Amino acid sequence: MSFSSDVKNELTQTISSACCYKAEAFGMILFGRSFSLSEISLMTEMQEVAERYCACIRDLTDITPLMQKSAAGNYKITVPERADRIKILEYFGYTGKELALRINLANLDQTNNDCCSRAFLRGVFLVCGSVTDPEKDYHIEFNVAKAKLCDDLMQIIDDSGLKAKKIIRNNGYVLYSKDAESVEDFIGTMGANKAFMTVMQTRAIKDLKNQINRRSNFESANMSRSIEAGLKQVSLIESVLEKISLNDMTDDLSALCKLRLENPELSLDELGKLVNPPLSRSAVSRRFKKLEKIAEELNAK
Numbered sequence: 578m579s580f581s582s583d584v585k586n587e588l589t590q591t592i593s594s595a596c597c598y599k600a601e602a603f604g605m606i607l608f609g610r611s612f613s614l615s616e617i618s619l620m621t622e623m624q625e626v627a628e629r630y631c632a633c634i635r636d637l638t639d640i641t642p643l644m645q646k647s648a649a650g651n652y653k654i655t656v657p658e659r660a661d662r663i664k665i666l667e668y669f670g671y672t673g674k675e676l677a678l679r680i681n682l683a684n685l686d687q688t689n690n691d692c693c694s695r696a697f698l699r700g701v702f703l704v705c706g707s708v709t710d711p712e713k714d715y716h717i718e719f720n721v722a723k724a725k726l727c728d729d730l731m732q733i734i735d736d737s738g739l740k741a742k743k744i745i746r747n748n749g750y751v752l753y754s755k756d757a758e759s760v761e762d763f764i765g766t767m768g769a770n771k772a773f774m775t776v777m778q779t780r781a782i783k784d785l786k787n788q789i790n791r792r793s794n795f796e797s798a799n800m801s802r803s804i805e806a807g808l809k810q811v812s813l814i815e816s817v818l819e820k821i822s823l824n825d826m827t828d829d830l831s832a833l834c835k836l837r838l839e840n841p842e843l844s845l846d847e848l849g850k851l852v853n854p855p856l857s858r859s860a861v862s863r864r865f866k867k868l869e870k871i872a873e874e875l876n877a878k
């Protein structure tokens with residue numbers, strides 16, 4: 578099962594108060610495949626969603642919709658009788674003759690803590706939403722066929738303190754969010770608490786991995802800096818050796834130059850440890866300063 582169906586499955590198990598039950602049902606029915614005088618219908622791959630849709634209509638209006646399963650495994654729910662469609666439309670305050678379908682806010686009891694807006698979003702998500710597995714990407718979206726309906730939904734999303742953007746795709750409209758926090762907020766607001774925890778945990782683990790990656794990038798940057806320093810010292814030594822031989826240097830300096838030529842990749846620390854007796858980083862650094870001076874003097878001649 579996809580993460581999206583996990584979330585929907587969890588949402589269909591939410592137990593709502595009477596006001597929210599109506600709001601959720603309204604979301605499902607209004608944003609389903611069709612909500613008009615000629616057709617009230619829903620298409621879904623998920624049996625749980627199909628059953629929830631049917632149960633809502635039955636519980637609220639005493640009408641039992643017709644549920645059919647296609648060969649491909651999709652569920653199609655319809656209300657075949659015109660009189661039944663009229664009854665459902667009227668229940669939610671519609672005539673079915675509206676020129677542009679809008680969200681009838683009278684179906685959302687807004688006196689009690691936005692509970693119904695959250696339930697409504699849950700219903701809408703069940704029939705036209707999807708969310709990507711947070712392991713792969715942060716992405717939640719609602720697909721809406723009608724422009725005005727999409728704008729009204731955006732308003733409710735806004736009012737709920739959630740963030741979404743709108744794009745046009747395949748002659749329809751898509752409201753979506755792509756940042757981790759928003760995806761988390763949507764899932765939490767709709768009431769999928771288990772999925773909410775999953776997204777939060779995934780996000781925490783991803784953040785930690787990113788931190789570790791940043792650190793090892795930093796470490797390899799440091800490493801390439803020390804290699805660069807080593808190669809500079811090699812060319813310094815080579816330039817000195819064009820004028821004088823190792824034997825012309827003091828013993829400690831010639832030993833260090835020899836070791837550096839053999840080990841250009843080592844840091845000053847590591848190089849110091851190869852010297853007998855071992856030298857500290859700063860002692861190694863001082864000797865190379867001395868060598869630089871010698872090189873300057875030789876060049877001046």
Ligand SMILES: [Zn+2]
Nearest residue numbers: 596597692693
């Ligand atoms: Zn409510």
